[in-house]
Amino acid sequence: MGSIVxxxxxxxxxYEQERVLxxxxxxxxxxxxxxxxxxxxxGKSTLFKAILGLITHDVGSIRxxxxxxxxxxKEVVYVPQKNDIDLSFPATVMDxxxxxxxxxxxxxxxxxxxxxxxALKALEEMGIADLKDRQIGELSGGQQQRAFIARALCQAPExxxxxxxxxxxxxxxxxxxxxxxxxxxxxxxxxxxxHHDLSTVEDYxxxxxxxxxxxxxxxxxxxTFTDENIARTFQSQAPLLxxxxxxxx
Amino acid sequence: MENIWYVWQESWAIRAFLAxxxxxIMCGVLGxxxxxxxxxxxxxxxxxxxxxGVVVAFILVGQTAIGLFTGAxxxxxxxxxxxxxxxxxxxxxxxxxxxxxxxxxxxxxxxxISSINRKPGVHLDLKDFLFGNIxxxxxxxxxxxLIVLIYVLASVVLLYRYFFATTFQPIIARTMGISxxxxxxxLMLLLAFSVVASxxxxxxxxxxxxxxxxxxxxxxxxxxxxxxxxxxxxxxLISATLGLFIAIVLDTxxxxxxxxxxxxxxxxxxxFAPEKGLVWKATRKRQLKxxxxxxDFMKTTxxxxxxxxxxxxxxxxKMSYTQAQTQRHVQTLRSNGFFEKEKLLLSEKGxxxxxxxxxxxxxxxxxxxxxxxxxxxxxxxxxxQIEHFLTDDLLDEVDQRLGYPTKDPHGSPIPxxxxxxxxxxxxxxxxxxxxxxxxxxxxxxxWDLGLMPDVPISLKxxxxxxxxxxxxxxxxxxxxxLASAVSVKRFYDDEAVNQxx
Numbered sequence: 182m183g184s185i186v187x188x189x190x191x192x193x194x195x196y197e198q199e200r201v202l203x204x205x206x207x208x209x210x211x212x213x214x215x216x217x218x219x220x221x222x223x224g225k226s227t228l229f230k231a232i233l234g235l236i237t238h239d240v241g242s243i244r245x246x247x248x249x250x251x252x253x254x255k256e257v258v259y260v261p262q263k264n265d266i267d268l269s270f271p272a273t274v275m276d277x278x279x280x281x282x283x284x285x286x287x288x289x290x291x292x293x294x295x296x297x298x299x300a301l302k303a304l305e306e307m308g309i310a311d312l313k314d315r316q317i318g319e320l321s322g323g324q325q326q327r328a329f330i331a332r333a334l335c336q337a338p339e340x341x342x343x344x345x346x347x348x349x350x351x352x353x354x355x356x357x358x359x360x361x362x363x364x365x366x367x368x369x370x371x372x373x374x375x376h377h378d379l380s381t382v383e384d385y386x387x388x389x390x391x392x393x394x395x396x397x398x399x400x401x402x403x404x405t406f407t408d409e410n411i412a413r414t415f416q417s418q419a420p421l422l423x424x425x426x427x428x429x430x
Numbered sequence: 431m432e433n434i435w436y437v438w439q440e441s442w443a444i445r446a447f448l449a450x451x452x453x454x455i456m457c458g459v460l461g462x463x464x465x466x467x468x469x470x471x472x473x474x475x476x477x478x479x480x481x482x483g484v485v486v487a488f489i490l491v492g493q494t495a496i497g498l499f500t501g502a503x504x505x506x507x508x509x510x511x512x513x514x515x516x517x518x519x520x521x522x523x524x525x526x527x528x529x530x531x532x533x534x535x536x537x538x539x540x541x542x543i544s545s546i547n548r549k550p551g552v553h554l555d556l557k558d559f560l561f562g563n564i565x566x567x568x569x570x571x572x573x574x575x576l577i578v579l580i581y582v583l584a585s586v587v588l589l590y591r592y593f594f595a596t597t598f599q600p601i602i603a604r605t606m607g608i609s610x611x612x613x614x615x616x617l618m619l620l621l622a623f624s625v626v627a628s629x630x631x632x633x634x635x636x637x638x639x640x641x642x643x644x645x646x647x648x649x650x651x652x653x654x655x656x657x658x659x660x661x662x663x664x665x666x667l668i669s670a671t672l673g674l675f676i677a678i679v680l681d682t683x684x685x686x687x688x689x690x691x692x693x694x695x696x697x698x699x700x701x702f703a704p705e706k707g708l709v710w711k712a713t714r715k716r717q718l719k720x721x722x723x724x725x726d727f728m729k730t731t732x733x734x735x736x737x738x739x740x741x742x743x744x745x746x747x748k749m750s751y752t753q754a755q756t757q758r759h760v761q762t763l764r765s766n767g768f769f770e771k772e773k774l775l776l777s778e779k780g781x782x783x784x785x786x787x788x789x790x791x792x793x794x795x796x797x798x799x800x801x802x803x804x805x806x807x808x809x810x811x812x813x814x815q816i817e818h819f820l821t822d823d824l825l826d827e828v829d830q831r832l833g834y835p836t837k838d839p840h841g842s843p844i845p846x847x848x849x850x851x852x853x854x855x856x857x858x859x860x861x862x863x864x865x866x867x868x869x870x871x872x873x874x875x876x877w878d879l880g881l882m883p884d885v886p887i888s889l890k891x892x893x894x895x896x897x898x899x900x901x902x903x904x905x906x907x908x909x910x911x912l913a914s915a916v917s918v919k920r921f922y923d924d925e926a927v928n929q930x931x
Contacts, residue, residue: 233605254607261601270466270598271655280595284606289588311857316653 183211186371192241201227214372216386220415223393225375229342255284258338262345268318274328275313281335303331323354341372445567450670452579453631456624458666461645462659466597474638475532477625479509481539495570506622562633562685578627632685639689647696650703722818732784785845791817792838797828799839806839853914860888861918872915879906886921
């Protein structure tokens with residue numbers, strides 16, 4: 182459908198001499214929701230961190246819309262796992278969402294009324310506009326995640342990277358988030374989601390990337406999310422997992 | 431006491447006052463970030479480590495304000511660099527690394543000062559550095575402090591969002607292209623400047639009190655960083671000036687007096703801060719316990735009243751109270767309008783409360799059985815606890831999910847919800863105006879406004895005590911009194927979908 186937005190060639194990443202990702206080739210197109218699937222320690226979060234330039238890679242290249250990440254910061258938004266957040270921090274929901282405007286500002290430029298209007302719009306979209314003056318820690322898990330998604334929307338990026346966004350989140354919020362992300366994909370944005378609930382893979386993702394330190398399979402969910410690929414990705418534990426997930430359907 | 435007021439005409443006192451005010455504000459502002467970034471120990475370390483810099487500067491250029499300032503800042507920054515190097519390259523715990531470096535620097539400084547003092551005609555008083563010598567503030571010192579204050583304030587105002595982002599979520603800050611490392615070193619620089627500027631006022635030992643105590647007080651009082659910075663500056667200012675005043679009155683050292691005043695405010699905040707204070711928390715707990723006691727009491731009364739068995743002795747027996755205790759409870763509840771005057775009968779308000787509690791209890795029991803598959807004998811205790819904590823919103827959702835049941839698993843009827851009014855709706859909530867209104871006046875007023883029952887409305891916003899609702903693309907403003915009288919039912923879009931055959 183779209184153009185190539187993320188182009189990864191020959192990527193390898195190590196933590197203290199231990200290879201976490203090796204020889205990754207990925208070409209991701211705009212307008213799709215990609216699910217990133219793999220067992221614990223498969224390097225899913227590491228892949229995100231490499232794309233974001235948060236860690237250095239041993240070899241390989243990552244191009245974001247044809248450029249290095251440093252030139253495309255505005256266009257890439259990252260929603261980390263929820264447990265990385267200091268919930269006692271004195272920040273209101275509005276403060277958090279306004280952060281989405283930071284990359285659009287020059288060094289000494291201040292936030293203005295139109296930034297606030299955009300933040301409010303994002304909050305309304307996520308259905309938590311009435312919570313804007315609450316401290317972030319006072320919200321429920323689902324509401325917090327809505328706030329962080331609102332921040333991502335407020336940044337208006339081309340690429341969304343979400344690391345396990347549905348963990349510790351109520352079902353209504355999960356549906357809301359996936360609905361918004363599908364809307365984004367329909368508008369030509371690219372969405373990558375690290376995900377572990379195999380039972381929802383077919384409903385959520387257009388395409389999937391199955392990794393276990395290397396790319397096991399990548400492609401349309403319908404043709405790629407097969408028992409065989411799942412077995413290869415998760416090795417021994419996989420068939421059971423998939424059976425369990427099928428039971429739940 | 432009289433000469434206290436004369437003191438303020440002396441120029442040294444005015445200089446001392448100005449210096450303390452500026453230091454109080456400066457440390458307060460910076461302290462908010464230091465505390466939130468867990469850098470309190472670093473603040474202490476940079477302060478102690480300035481001594482050798484002071485000694486070297488003294489040997490090189492003699493006792494000038496600029497010289498001492500430069501030497502001190504240099505020593506501070508060298509310390510910061512060494513600490514960071516050890517933390518990153520050597521396998522030593524972070525706080526241990528800080529401790530090792532600053533105590534070593536401090537010791538070097540102390541030895542340096544005592545050896546300088548052995549030379550004839552030279553006197554550097556170690557005590558001045560340790561506890562400050564505010565009565566010796568020179569005009570040059572004042573200018574230095576003023577410049578540092580302006581520098582700190584301008585940095586915090588202009589670069590606020592960098593400080594906010596890197597303190598709150600450093601990883602996100604990095605993905606936004608902010609160099610977390612640069613912000614960190616910049617903050618260390620500001621810290622070094624402030625610590626050195628505070629030297630005359632509070633001294634190296636107590637400067638950390640001015641950095642962390644007002645900030646910690648402010649953190650107990652607000653939930654917004656912007657406000658915390660301002661409140662912290664205010665407490666810094668008050669602690670420093672009040673401390674100076676007390677020190678002059680009692681003829682003692684100002685530094686410790688300032689630190690103690692700051693601590694006093696902190697202690698008051700620990701006790702009395704809204705929401706986070708101990709007294710507030712205890713009050714909340716007491717109120718909650720009282721509410722639960724009242725609710726249980728009314729529920730029991732209601733059941734007896736419905737069965738026509740309500741009298742003082744039965745009620746007391748059911749509640750395991752003495753009759754006098756029961757009487758007292760009834761009195762208190764009556765004065766709050768839950769009981770009829772002079773009768774042992776629940777008022778409408780009391781009945782309502784009891785009914786809602788029973789609704790919560792029975793709905794929850796139904797939910798536990800239907801959705802969690804628990805058996806009937808497991809659920810009562812569970813519901814008995816939680817019935818006091820279920821909000822109306824949550825209950826409505828449970829009610830909806832269960833398909834509006836009329837009987838609980840034991841077969842007892844579930845009371846319906848008390849009327850919801852427009853004024854209780856959250857913004858953006860859809861609702862339907864019900865046919866039955868509490869009075870014909872309300873119905874007539876709705877008619878006047880062109881608001882119809884059975885057609886969904888949605889609450890747009892609340893402005894100046896009025897409520898803007900939309901019905902069929904028409905915006906109608908409803909005054910507060912009317913909004914709190916109009917009874918409505920919540921409406922969900924999927925309900926309409928379900929109704930389509």
